[in-house]
Amino acid sequence: MRKLLLVVGVVAGVASAQERVDWETVGRIRLEATRNSQVMETVQIMTDLLGPRLTNSPNMRRAELWAKETLEKWGLANVHLEGFEFGRGWTFSRCAVEMTKPTEAVLIAFPEAWSPGTNGRKLGEVVRVSLESEADLEQQKGKLAGKIVLLSKAADIKPPEEPLFKRYKEEDLEELEQFPIRPPRDEEWRRQARKEWTFGRKRAEFLMAEGVIATVEVSSRDGGPVRVMGTPAYRIGFPEGVPALVMAAEHYNRLVRLVEKGEKVELAVEVDARFLDGDTKAYNVIAEIPGTDLKDQVVMAGAHFDSWHTGTGATDNAASCAVVMEAARILKSLGIKPRRTIRIALWNSEEQGLNGSRAYVCQHFACWEPQEKPKDDLPESLQEGERRLVRKKDFEKLAAYFNLDFGAGAIRGIYTQENLAVKPIFSAWLAAVEDLGAKTVAVRAVGGTDHLSFDRVGLPGFQFIQDGLDYMTRTHHTHLDTYDRLQREDLVKNSAILATFLYQAAMRDEPLPRKPIPSPSTSPR
């Protein structure tokens, strides 16, 4: 096949290295992505049919198998599930909450993941109590048996004067091109998080010992969305606590106001939830398009497949998984023979702390290993003590990793993760997709998702810049994170852009330049 190789000199005002863009192949990628897109069909199955994909839930087990079968059907190579130790599964099938006094009302609430059910319908008086310290526990000791405890303050609900749905404007993108100087890394967060974890265990044991019927916290979104995450009880040995609900802000606030006015408030709660103690491993889904002359080297794209449990995890992060799968489908269906092996990963347990990607990177590429055995059972990210980087056999072989997890919005560019040397390379590639709206290279580092697992060990891992849409206002971890929030045009564009980046990275003569290996304390979180 004849390739049209152009040399891009100056792109978007940046003096580029002599980075070649294969416009002909990128053009074929574009047309496959736009003419024959399967991305919406794929994401609809993930969301509507498979449902939310909490790590180690029955839904997620089905989803892992479905992904494997689908990728095999598409002809990808080396499709397999790769397990890592996670902990307990959990699911829920009912959550009915009613106010029975001072008047009847049906209230909207969801259980936190990995919180127990109520074992039938339970009636209890509502009290508003802060349990933020051991002194609080001491003070409430003996007072909370048979009670339903409101743990949060009332939400501060403000009029929604700004649109809930936004895309980047030109001036926002220009600002992103500026490199902000980060303050020195503050390790106080770890001390605080360790303290909270340890107190969380004590509080869970306290609530069980006292015989509290249920706790209720307020949703951190109002106006409809109920935002719900989980407890640490997926970790074997962590106490299950008592039924833990998160309630719609308007309903929660009503309870707080009534209680604070001295009214006797009673709720009926019925939660059917169950822990699952079979296989404690969670699984990443891996598939490849084998490379040719540089096949030992690998270019990866990934997105986390797990979600929280109340919506269907559409924008967080089925949409990105569908885009990753679609990019692989596009390249495969075009019969492209990449120089390097292209590998995609659907990560598991991102939501509990990037667990799937970290386990994978640790297994294959490199690991920050503790110098001595941890003294407690805290998650790895909270453990203290010196660590050293242990390189694994494929450390030098990872040429690039591209991550998608900033909602389901259109890709508008890419963050280089403080790796200046990739700027001219990405600028050149973006020239081929700028008419899809993606043109910005932001040298700054961003955190919060799986590219960090690569970045932290010095591998070139990157997250794209994506339009925010209504991710932070409505869908992030809420029950409204459903298929309806997805914009087809965005996902089609993103499939073309990701396939372009994978192809370019797989074909160039050199792997992407790496930045100096960071110390564990210099990565963003």
Next chain:
Amino acid sequence: MRKLLLVVGVVAGVASAQERVDWETVGRIRLEATRNSQVMETVQIMTDLLGPRLTNSPNMRRAELWAKETLEKWGLANVHLEGFEFGRGWTFSRCAVEMTKPTEAVLIAFPEAWSPGTNGRKLGEVVRVSLESEADLEQQKGKLAGKIVLLSKAADIKPPEEPLFKRYKEEDLEELEQFPIRPPRDEEWRRQARKEWTFGRKRAEFLMAEGVIATVEVSSRDGGPVRVMGTPAYRIGFPEGVPALVMAAEHYNRLVRLVEKGEKVELAVEVDARFLDGDTKAYNVIAEIPGTDLKDQVVMAGAHFDSWHTGTGATDNAASCAVVMEAARILKSLGIKPRRTIRIALWNSEEQGLNGSRAYVCQHFACWEPQEKPKDDLPESLQEGERRLVRKKDFEKLAAYFNLDFGAGAIRGIYTQENLAVKPIFSAWLAAVEDLGAKTVAVRAVGGTDHLSFDRVGLPGFQFIQDGLDYMTRTHHTHLDTYDRLQREDLVKNSAILATFLYQAAMRDEPLPRKPIPSPSTSPR
């Protein structure tokens, strides 16, 4: 007491009649409204404590008594409940809906008011069927036993690119000052509405006869709010039908997509709801500040006290009821002795068709009486045939009626309901409250609420212009219509403005000018 009487000549560009404004008293009203406001305490009781106030529900019965006691406690005169024939009561205490196949999910739905419960938890297969005509019923006969029927198409969910919360801008208010020429009244709506009512009865009977477990319709708001009204089964003799749910748009759409993809979908539904067949009368709450030299004449303010049943009816219409009560409290607490009697009304059953206000107007002021006995049991508003206006004893005594029911937003002016002669009068009064943001006189007519019951018989009934806030986007008839949506500043302003209007109308030498009595077909709806 010395009164400072100013003559307002030119107000807001309008050449005014010699309309006197009592700035001193209006100033005292302002300070009582702003310094000693009780409006938020009042509306909190109505919403948080009393709950939604569906006509003839147990909550509404409590609310009627609470309002009467409160107005008596405040020293108002002639406080009483005034009944009119309405129909059945209804309430619900539980609504739990779960998807059980193809995967488990907790879904958000509410029952329509005056729909029956499920009598325990019922499992049924989901089908999507249109039942819009008798041909549809014929076609589905024998096919729907034990099914849960999705009656609506999937919602067309759009990104929320505009702010959900809005106030009038200057240009909006300027536009409102223009008088639009209405097209000729089209009576087709009545033919259509009669047809729908008659078909609705047949469909209800069909669903019962077929043994359908429940019907589900989609909320007409998405992104959180579930918008729910009721069936006509409050009318004695109308068939109760089967359990009728309205579901969150995202959850409903998921079901439709799954069914349309050929998946077997099963739901479990459990609705506890009950009809109440005691007193079939509903009651308006009436209270007065007696007049002096013109005490036989009456100046009224009103707002409907009833609400739908899923929120707490805060913006529709507890807030306005609290403002009406607060305006009376302000005038009473200032010891004002109005010339005319000031009377407030908290209407019942506005939501089913302005029933409380129409019954009151018909009883006291005037009635469009049918020339012959109606041939069917349709609501009065849908009956056909000639009518004639029958004047009752107080027809000439109603000097003005002011209504509040366009959400809970700040008053920005008033609609004159096509009564041009009141324009200079209202302009003069608004000069005294323009620093509260209320300055616009819109001569156009508006419909949809209780001032129409006055307007239709030729009485001077008016609705204020109010900022929309998030009424049409989030709260109108939804489960999110709660106390949290209320803006204290708006309700305090509105109390001062309404008290000012009541005072001015009660004190002027003449009643407000009336426009020619309309024919039944020229009023807006």
